Amino acid sequence: MWLMPDGGLVASLDTLLQGDFASAEVLLFTTFHTPAPSDVLATYTAIEAAWTGYARQSPAPFDAASIDGDGHAFSYSALLSFPVTAVAGGTVVYGYAVLLGSDLLWAELLANRPVPEAGVPVTFKVRVFLANVPVA
């Protein structure tokens, strides 16, 4: 059996979120898409937000990892703030993707979907977690 205890989850997540991860970027996508295991970065760049003033944001720095009630090591990103100078009516932020260079790291279809308005940045934090899965 292989497993990563709580202390290892926290140490691994902290290690992961330092170093090269500091250059990761978060993009928003504004066309409905359900993330799938076969997705690649182009899946999301093709549906990336394009309103005036939009720019990808860095999720760094992340908080120090800790353990939640479900036994997940978790960490929150910095508060992301995507500027909105002008935006077409009906635009909805369906989710985000995290990328590092040419690698897609993960993507999420948000349950609470921001509707951008001119002059009001879209803000949220990304929560990343590492959970233990004992392997028989």
Place this chain on the structure above:
Amino acid sequence: MQVVPLYSRVALLDLLTPALAAWVHLYTNDVALGWWTQKEDLVEPAVPGYAPQPIFGWQDAVLVGPFASAQSDPVMFTREDPADATVVQGYFLTNMQDGTLLCVEKSDLAPISFGNSGTPIVVLPRIQLRQQQGVTDEPLLPSIGAGGFRAGGSSTLDET
């Protein structure tokens, strides 16, 4: 719903392994393993010649079914005096020689004789990541995303 695509799991693991300063230790006691396991629960062999070994390199992560798996270079353990019977249950990794317990694996072949026949033990430590079902929780204003992945591995995929 949050998804770590297949090749992304490899990319994440390839970010993690070189950033670790992992050391490999053997342990001898047949202790129940779980989220509660701490380094102090694991008893290392008290025999001449045994010492924890650093991991000098990790192979590139690969996809094994739905999870990414990375294996280190082989690590060999020998002992100087194979007179007494010592058995090994498995190995564990720490970050730095005496740092945080990262992971532990009990061998399917445990208990394994350590050096009684003069044969060294070779360990191939591994770390694995697989998809964690994602949820969006704890909404803030206007929203908060939840992303994640799991350390571990199995032949099943727990995605939605």
